[in-house]
Amino acid sequence: MTGPDHPFAALLAEYVAECLPLAEEVVEQSLTLERAWRDGQQADDLFRPLKGTLHTIKGNSAMMGLTGLQTLAHRLEDLWGVLADEPASRDAGAALFVRGTGLLADLVRATASGPPPEGAATDYLEEVGAFLVSDRGAREAAREERRSPDRRTADRRNPTASGEIGADGAVATIRVDSRRLDALLESFGEAMIAHAGLGEAMRQLNVRRRSTAEMAQLERAMLGLDRTLKRLEGALMETRLLPIATVFSRFTRLVRDVAHSEGKQVRLEVAGGETRLDKTVIDRVGEPLVHLITNAVIHGIERPDERLARGKAAEAVITLRAVQRSDRVILTVTDDGRGLDPEGILRKARAIGQAPAVETPSLAEIYALAFLPGLSTSEQVSHLSGRGVGLDVVANSIRALSGNLSVGSEPGRGTTFSLRLPLTVAVLRSLLVEVSCERYALPLADVAETVRVHPEALHQVARQGMMTWRGEVIPVMDGGLLLGGGAAQSRRYCVVLRSAARHRGLLVDSLLGHHEVVVKALDPSLGRPPAVAAATILGDGRVACILDTGRLADGWVEPVATAAS
């Protein structure tokens, strides 16, 4: 964020907030243009509006005294003029234009932490200069064009006021500092906790059988409060939702750049950009996606000659897709590359002593191994890893958002990474359970079913608990052993956890019902306990841990080793 010592820190932040989306839009459009022109289309409807946007960025930069950015935007306008008037120049000019818009977006982004250094774009500006001089006539035309900028477009794209006026003259939209929204959310969380406390107190009263008229009145008031809080939650979440397109927009260029440096031909296709997610999720999902997409280009996709030899199109396709499923959003990154190598993964997992417990693991179980720390950085399965970033790191950052990451693959056909993310990060619908007198919350989205344990359905196979569930034999873990709460007594219930690879049961003592809990991050002092994702405060004021069900379901079973390491 903006350095607090800069005198215009707040103004700069506002500048970035306003110009970055514009700059990213220009990048996006110019990439599309480059493609369209290559395919022999005119695409004027895309090309025309770019000038207005560039002009707005130039104006805003000038206003902030960001001369470097102003000059760059100015030169891009010149270049735009040449491209507009001399379609023949587009072959050579398009790439230059794309590069310039990318640089522009980078510099605008960097401005968040202070004005970019003088001369950040010198090399590029010289290059543009040379290009423009090479066609004097075109340059004159560009000048002419610049003298009569499209005011209407510029004005529409320059929302200087912090609000937009609706049809009836009243302010229809207002811009609010996102920190205020965060504070609002925090207060709402406190209200939820207080509400849970009230509910708990009422239960106690009811237990003492004081059912009187006052009690009935209290219950009615409580029901009203329930409904109001629900509505408030919905409304509050609504204000925090942003379209995922804000994240997606920067990937077109990423794919292009990485593919270019790798000598590969890759096209990014995006679907579901209008899907909305909580701002916090949006802010934090970009980084993991960058890793997954970069990995796909570098390791997943074959070189063009190799692809042709396999009968595939030389140009590979990476598809980025977002879709909402009830209170989760599923993001997928799919490539049509060579796919994962299950043999290689298995070999490597065995080498680091992490072979799966079962004799003949399913493909899904093998792929799940790819998320083990230390595995994806190996050479044999190097196509799983990024440059220096392992899949385990990506998986961890998704878990930190109470989401989970899974992978599917078809050898020779491609790989799909799926990120399941919560729509919101503040309130979690959860199942509360008790294990060895301790209470834990489990995200309801990860719970497939809860069943009563019949001792005859439980088996020990090579020290691994197994249970028959819906005709399937699934591994079960004792909650007490897993969480260090005490040795196995006979547990009465089994919570079946959903997982991409395989269902897995968690044995618990009792089920305490469904609760909406307010998610509180764990303090860094607690390290990163492997089984716990976050914490919450229950109705009686006590803290309960929220379990990392994604990780448990993926078969995290080494409490002793992990605690000691």
Next chain:
Amino acid sequence: MASDSILDFAAQLSHAPAVPVVEERELRLVVFRLDHEEYAVPIQLVREVVRVADVTRVPHAPAHIRGVMNLRGRILPIVEIRTRLGLSRAEPTPTSRVVVVEVAGRTVGLLVDAVGQVARIGERLVAAPPEEVRAAGVEAVTGVARVGTRLLVLLDLERVLASAPSTAPSAASQP
């Protein structure tokens, strides 16, 4: 008018004799007890002292973390300072308190056996820790201060809280 009396008061102040300059720096320390020894930490680091509420264990948390506690809606990690200083773990008693401290930007609670009054002691009363203490490897002790018949053990909280283990790769952790 009230403002007149304020002005009068200000005038008095400006004519008041200068406060004699204290030669020596005075330390203000929050004193707490573990077993029969008294320990002290600078008052600047202490946010508040609260009663011990229910502490929830966090599975597989670092060994010196006893658990977490609800402090007015905030989830406060509770440090088992006894084991950090080589004492045996103990269950809270009615005199036990949680000393909420802020060290290196983190707020944590120290579970102590009892909390005494704030001590004001001159800096020169603080001596280097005895050789035996240092030999025992308790680097967290910065000095000892003799106050009458009492002996206060001064702690460096940053060292107390520096968790040696759990250096898991944290590239993915949020800021």
